[in-house]
Amino acid sequence: MIPSDNHVHTSFSTDSTTPMEAQLLRAKALGLPSLCFTDHMDYKFPSRRRAVEFLFPVDKYFSAIQKLQEKYPDIPLRTGVELGLKRDVLPQCLALTGSHPFDFVIGSTHLVDDIDPYYPEYWEAHGETGGISRYYQVTLENVQMDFDFDVYGHLDYVLRYCPAIKAARETESVAESFFHQNFENNKEIIAEILQCLISRGKGIELNTGGLKYGLGHPNPHEAILSLYRDLGGEIITLGSDAHQEQHLAYDFAKVPEILLRCGFSCYTEFHRRRPVQFPII
Secondary structure, three states: OOOOEEEEOOOOOOOOOOOHHHHHHHHHHHOOOOEEEEEEEOOOOOHHHOOOOOOOOHHHHHHHHHHHHHHOOOOOEEEEEEEEOOHHHHHHHHHHHHHOOOOEEEEEOOOEOOEOOOOHHHHHHHOHHHHHHHHHHHHHHHHHOOOOOOEEOOOOHHHHHOHHHHHHHHOOOOOHHHHHHHHHHHHHHHHHHHHHHHHOOOEEEEEOHHHHOOOOOOEOOHHHHHHHHHOOOOOEEEEOOEOOHHHOOOOHHHHHHHHHHOOOOEEEEEEOOEEEEEEOO
């Protein structure tokens, strides 16, 4: 199985310098059947951390994808967006998705109390256990609001940057006991998040960025993927979260086995905001 990559960033994202065409050519070289661009739209991202806004010109974005599709008609392109969700940006997010014909919308928690867990100050303020717990609390709040998205992105994004995982990466070890304990500590709220998503007809993604970041697991961890399936969740998309072309479809060869082990028989792609399922094998 060579699935489509459904979480891809380009130079339209503030944190990427990769041209769209470079991602497309890499997709062609890998033999991907299609590609969905999902550049970042994070309204009201704290200016103290970004010299420019974490936004992109939407009309120019759609035009660029259309021109690429005309130039390379042999690989279907879909137009997506990754929305950074937080309480004070609901109107802007709804206005965006309500006025543009995206194929696919990812909703993600990148900020907790206006701080990205990427930064050490987040952990200094919350501590490790508190920082992880607070992340899930804010994610639940985001899920319970009326944001318009199709799947929730990298549900345990916070783990990429927590001190224990950083230390494990430096010693090239995988902190399996830490992953297990973190899941047990937060299982109740994680289940509440997943149940809320399922009840609202929304899915999650298997994001191989966690493998790229050296976690030894995708985002979210297989325990969360399995719990989502056990609770009745069926909508799961596949994405690499690539910001550079060499990371496109990162470790996708591992995806079928992970999905099957977690209880899935199909994966999902979105076309014109409608889910289309494909068998894993």
